[in-house]
Amino acid sequence: MFDQQQADWLDFDALDATKLVPEELVPLVMVGKMTLDRNPSNFFAETEQVAFCPSHVVPGLDFSDDPLLQGRLFSYLDTQLSRLGGPNFHQLPINRPKCPMANGQRDGHMQMDVPVGRANYEPNSLDPAGARESLERGFKTYQAPVVDNKVRIRAESFADHYSQARMFYRSVTPQEQKHIRMALTFELGKVETIAIRCRMLGHLELIDPTLGEAVAQGLGMEGQAEVIHPARVPQDVALSPAVRLYGKYEPTLRGRRVGILLGPGFEGSMVEMLEAELETAGAMVTRIGLQAGGAEDAAGTRWTLDAALAAAPSVLFEAVAILAGPTGDAMLAADPDAVGFAMDAMRHLKVIGLDGVSSLAERAYLGEEVGIVGIRGFVELAKNGKVWEREV
Numbered sequence: 001m002f003d004q005q006q007a008d009w010l011d012f013d014a015l016d017a018t019k020l021v022p023e024e025l026v027p028l029v030m031v032g033k034m035t036l037d038r039n040p041s042n043f044f045a046e047t048e049q050v051a052f053c054p055s056h057v058v059p060g061l062d063f064s065d066d067p068l069l070q071g072r073l074f075s076y077l078d079t080q081l082s083r084l085g086g087p088n089f090h091q092l093p094i095n096r097p098k099c100p101m102a103n104g105q106r107d108g109h110m111q112m113d114v115p116v117g118r119a120n121y122e123p124n125s126l127d128p129a130g131a132r133e134s135l136e137r138g139f140k141t142y143q144a145p146v147v148d149n150k151v152r153i154r155a156e157s158f159a160d161h162y163s164q165a166r167m168f169y170r171s172v173t174p175q176e177q178k179h180i181r182m183a184l185t186f187e188l189g190k191v192e193t194i195a196i197r198c199r200m201l202g203h204l205e206l207i208d209p210t211l212g213e214a215v216a217q218g219l220g221m222e223g224q225a226e227v228i229h230p231a232r233v234p235q236d237v238a239l240s241p242a243v244r245l246y247g248k249y250e251p252t253l254r255g256r257r258v259g260i261l262l263g264p265g266f267e268g269s270m271v272e273m274l275e276a277e278l279e280t281a282g283a284m285v286t287r288i289g290l291q292a293g294g295a296e297d298a299a300g301t302r303w304t305l306d307a308a309l310a311a312a313p314s315v316l317f318e319a320v321a322i323l324a325g326p327t328g329d330a331m332l333a334a335d336p337d338a339v340g341f342a343m344d345a346m347r348h349l350k351v352i353g354l355d356g357v358s359s360l361a362e363r364a365y366l367g368e369e370v371g372i373v374g375i376r377g378f379v380e381l382a383k384n385g386k387v388w389e390r391e392v
Contacts, residue, residue, distance in 0.1 A: 001031070002014075002026045006026065010025070011157070011237070012160065012163075013154075013157045015064065015065055015066045015155075016157065017066060017067070017069075018161070018164070020164065022238070023240065024238070024241075024242060045092075045093065049092050049094055049095070050094050051089050051092075053076045053077050054069060054076055055073045055076065057139070059140065062140075062141060062142035067154075085109060086108055086109030086110045088105070091112040092112075102130075104121055159231035160235070161230065163236075165207045166207050166208055166236070166237075167238070169207055169208050170239055171243050171244065173244055173247050175246055175386075175391070176244065177211075181214045181215055184211075185218030188215065189218075189219060195226075197219065197224075198226040201219075201221065201225035202226035203228055205225050205228075206228055206230060207234070246385075251383035251384045251385070252282070253281040253318065253319075253382055253383050254282030256283055256318040257285070257317050258286070258317055258318055258320065258321070259286050259288055260275070260285060261288045261289070261322045261332075262287060262303065262305070262324065263289075263327075263328025263329060263331055263332045264290075264328035264331060265296070265298050265324060265328045265329075266323040266324050266325055267325075267356070268299060268301060270355050270375050271297070271303070274323075274353070274375050277379040278379055281379055281383065283382075287303065287304070287305045287307075288308070289305040289309065290335060295328075298325050309335070313344060314341045314344045314348070314350065317350070319350050319378070320345045321352070321354070321375060321378055322341075322353070322357050323355040323356060323375070324355075324356050324357050324360070325356055326356070328356075329356055329360055332357060333357075333362070342360060342361070343364045343365065346365070349386040349391055350371070351382040351387060352366065352373070353374065354366070354374065354375075355375045369390050370389045370390050371387030371389070371390055
């Protein structure tokens with residue numbers, strides 16, 4: 001949150017939708033908390049028919065001169081008229097206001113109310129008891145001072161297309177930089193027009209020479225970057241570590257899901273211990289087996305499961321643990337889904353806890369890699385998230 005005085009102090013135009021305001025310059029202010037505590041009861045009625053319009057605001061809010069917002073104030077209302085079939089989309093249950101409201105609209109396609117009375121406007125003398133605009137509680141336009149002439153131009157800073165991209169790339173962690181390079185190489189590898197690839201490589205070199213060089217090497221196009229002449233020479237602005245996703249939060253499993261794959265003959269006491277530790281850490285647990293109907297431990301006790309292995313790949317979980325007895329280990333090692341489950345967890349840098357699964361570990365090439373541990377100590381290590389040391 002910032003005011004006009006702070007906006008004028010920034011070295012870019014705050015109305016430029018391609019720019020971000022670094023948290024180091026304008027710290028985050030907690031203004032509320034939203035808790036998501038249920039899924040839609042009916043996807044079509046509650047999700048497909050919901051109408052979000054930035055032009056629908058409550059008293060106390062008004063619109064800035066952001067050109068992207070100004071265009072959407074018109075286009076999004078037009079979108080709802082087209083997508084939901086008419087001007088009365090606000091009467092659908094998912095869009096209907098919780099408090100009483102009146103706008104004077106009558107009839108039209110999909111009219112669901114039955115308006116009565118002779119007048120559909122206010123003020124009027126035909127229905128003195130009808131709804132009236134509230135000057136005290138209704139919408140008020142923000143009183144912004146106006147100076148000079150109002151013209152349709154953009155600030156010169158809009159022409160700086162590279163400084164903030166450079167700041168973003170140099171602010172993130174080395175792992176994130178690598179993933180940005182990999183993503184750009186992957187996407188440009190699908191571009192059929194070579195001239196566009198060369199032009200993009202030129203843009204990337206302006207953002208950061210090491211970025212452009214790495215992507216060019218990944219594409220096998222070294223030395224083919226187009227020479228770009230920017231409207232404004234990119235600047236080396238102060239970095240913003242706040243844009244990072246990694247390395248800025250305390251290690252935790254709270255709210256995250258851990259998969260436990262159980263092969264026949266596993267030690268029930270180990271599973272009980274593991275699930276208790278995960279519950280204490282705030283994690284959610286999914287038990288997985290070769291079949292959804294259940295799995296027997298070493299004592300012959302049948303455990304209920306949440307999912308079958310074929311329907312629960314390891315990509316769904318923050319970390320995974322695999323437990324089995326000798327027979328179960330052999331069954332898992334012979335099952336392609338189990339081998340894929342373990343190999344994907346390995347490739348995606350997840351912490352893997354193992355107990356009694358030597359054959360599966362050998363088949364999935366797990367080896368003595370960082371982040372592959374026994375069940376004891378698994379939870380504490382899993383709190384750290386991905387095992388970056390294992391990435392090639």
